[in-house]
Amino acid sequence: MNVIETSKLTKYYGEARGIIDVDLVVEEGELYGFIGPNGAGKSTTIRILLSLIYPTSGSAKIFGKDVVEYGAEIKQDIGYLPSEVFYYENMKVKDLLNYSASFYKKDCSKRILELVEIMDLDTSKRIEDLSYGNKKKVGIVQGLLHEPKLIILDEPTGGLDPLIQQKFFNLLKEENKKGVTILLSSHVLSEVQRLCNRVAIIKEGRIVNVEKMSDLASSNYSRFRLETKNPIDKSIFVLDGVSGLKIENNSVSFMYKGDINTVIKIIASIDLLNLWVEEPDLEDIFLHYYE
Amino acid sequence: MNIILRELKAHRRSLIGWSVGMFFLILVGMVKYQGFASSGQSANDLFKGLPTLAALFGVQSVDISTAIGFYSVLFLYILVMVSIHASLLGADIISKEEQDKTAEFLFAKPVTRRQAITSKLQAALINVVILNLVTLVSSVVIVGAYNKGASVTGDILLMMVGMFFIQLIFLSIGTAAAALSKRPKLAAPVATSIMLITFFLSLWLDITKKYSGLKYLTPFKYFEAKTIINNGSYDPVFYALSLGIIVVMLIATYRFYSVRDLSV
Missing domain, CATH: 3.40.50.300 (P-loop containing nucleotide triphosphate hydrolases)
Known part of the structure; x- marks a missing residue:
């Protein structure tokens, strides 16, 4: 009913x-x-x-x-x-x-x-x-x-x-x-x-x-934010599932959808100062998921 | 039933305030009569020389050297007081739920707008009746104490009947204003403005003594104390007219409040 x-x-x-x-x-x-x-x-x-x-x-x-x-x-x-x-x-x-x-x-x-x-x-x-x-x-x-x-x-x-x-x-x-x-x-x-x-x-x-x-x-996005010791090359994050990539000096942010292991392996190769993996807020959902 | 009790409780303090105020208005007013009574006929003569002033004080065609004559002057201000009370009460009892944002609580309960209005009107009616009875008892006791001639209780009783109609008119104008207005804050100012405009219209009619046809526009001309003192009864037309206004206002209250969006 x-x-x-x-x-x-x-x-x-x-x-x-x-x-x-x-x-x-x-x-x-x-x-x-x-x-x-x-x-x-x-x-x-x-x-x-x-x-x-x-x-x-x-x-x-x-x-x-x-x-x-x-x-x-x-x-x-x-x-x-x-x-x-x-x-x-x-x-x-x-x-x-x-x-x-x-x-x-x-x-x-x-x-x-x-x-x-x-x-x-x-x-x-x-x-x-x-x-x-x-x-x-x-x-x-x-x-x-x-x-x-x-x-x-x-x-x-x-x-x-x-x-x-x-x-x-x-x-x-x-x-x-x-x-x-x-x-x-x-x-x-x-x-x-x-x-x-x-x-x-x-x-x-x-x-x-x-x-x-x-x-x-299951089709969820995660929002990644990284702080690196050294400036990094943009090409390193060019792969399927990454969107909204932003690199400013030593900080990187992007949305990711897909196999989490793939992206973690890439991140593991970088010399990090800090790393945040967050749930996207609603705005992100609307930006990336419904457009 | 629950809404009636809730409203009675909510208005208890205010009703006590108005009742005490009414008692003192009558008491202080009639104490002044003592001074007037000693000057006797001279006060009547004074007002005869100043017709506009007489009109302003409602002293026309009554002998204010008698207790009931003096009381009839006071009665105009008693009417103003109960009219303000009724206008505010009517406007407030409907609009308060929206003003205090409790409408969202109340109308999420299994209660229709009509049921809520009915309960609120019943609570308001009880308030109005109590203020009327307080006025009646205070008047009978205090005026009776100064009265020297035949009993005036009958006259006062009739005045209170008229007053009750005036109370109901302004109460229903108040509820209609609250039901119509999408902005709940406007209800009370609108209702009291209508009340004051009709009051000043009645004063103006007394002063000019022209345009007597306009008296149908102001409830203050429907039930005047001097009519009772001089004729012993009101013109039945005014009962019918009052009833008509009250019914129209109540229909408006129910209809408009039921179909409009609540301001939540």
Whole structure:
């Protein structure tokens, strides 16, 4: 079953482009990544799915039901964590969580306790006294407390320290094992790589590609940066799989795709001061992979 | 139900503030009456000589040497106060979710825009009724203490009925402004501007005593205290007109808020 299905989903804000002809299909039980640079249309898509805003044309269905017509009904089973969390100030954490739970037709009190425990949250504090990271934790608990069948996360990890991020991702994986579908939007590739099975790549409002994470990883680029003792000859790096080669004085950088041993052997023959092999950032992906 | 309780809690402090303010407005106003009462008829004569001033203070065709006559002058300012309260409340209760960016939280919950508006309107109605009752009780007790003739409780009760309609008119104008405006910050200024424009229009109509047809444009002319004191009841046309405005504004509130993008 398709949990999310959009068809030619388009949104303009007046003249300004939001998204254009977005076709997105997320199947039940998937951990689906939604990746693209800031302003590409990730939040716009998500806000339409939640009927916070309405599409200019096209349609979106969740659980097989139109999001505009059946918005409130389908939201019984959606958990949402926005990129920036804002809550009613002068409300205590536990009041906010109880208020959040009061919208659902089930008793969430047990799950709240579990999640608060996992996220290590002090529920007696006032929201306005919380740090950004702690507010985000409230957001996580608030989004998961009703045991939703679909979890939508918009840039969820900003402000979370690595430890909590790990806990949070484990929590998501556990939910996913129970059959929960997850849509995770992000501009950080590694985040999506860690978690997702499939990924849609959005650029300037359009979906440019949908990939299995394993395919994306196997055809992955690495970014090499070298610092050498002596100036080196450009020809040494002329081989298949190298792109974007830049040599300035004693520093070399390029993108590489292919058998890693080949390039390592070449590098081994050079007198190095330093070497970095990094995951390409999104910009590199777009530059080298989608053009 | 949860949204109603949430809104009641959120507006509790503000309502207490307005109620205390209202009590003191009436108290201080009527204490001034003492000074006026001792000067007796001379105050009436003074205003007769200065019709514009009389109009500004709403002192026309009533005897301000009586407690209820004096109160009717005060009543204009009570109306202004509850109108500001209702305009701000209406604008705020709808637009606040967007202003504080909590709309993204609220409307990711299984709640329709209509349900949210209904709950918010109910909470606002409760606030408006409470302020009305506080005004009623304060007025009956304080004016009653200065009153020497026949009981004025009936008159005050009728004034409060009129006031309630005015409250509902400005409340619904406030909610409609918030529902229409894509920029939530504009809702309160728009609503209070409409309220002030209609107030000054009613003052101007009192001063010029011309263009009486324009009285239909300003709710402040619908339910005037002097009508109650002199006639004992309001013109039913104004009830109908008020009801019409309220219904149109509520329809606008529901319709526009349901179909527009939230500013998140």
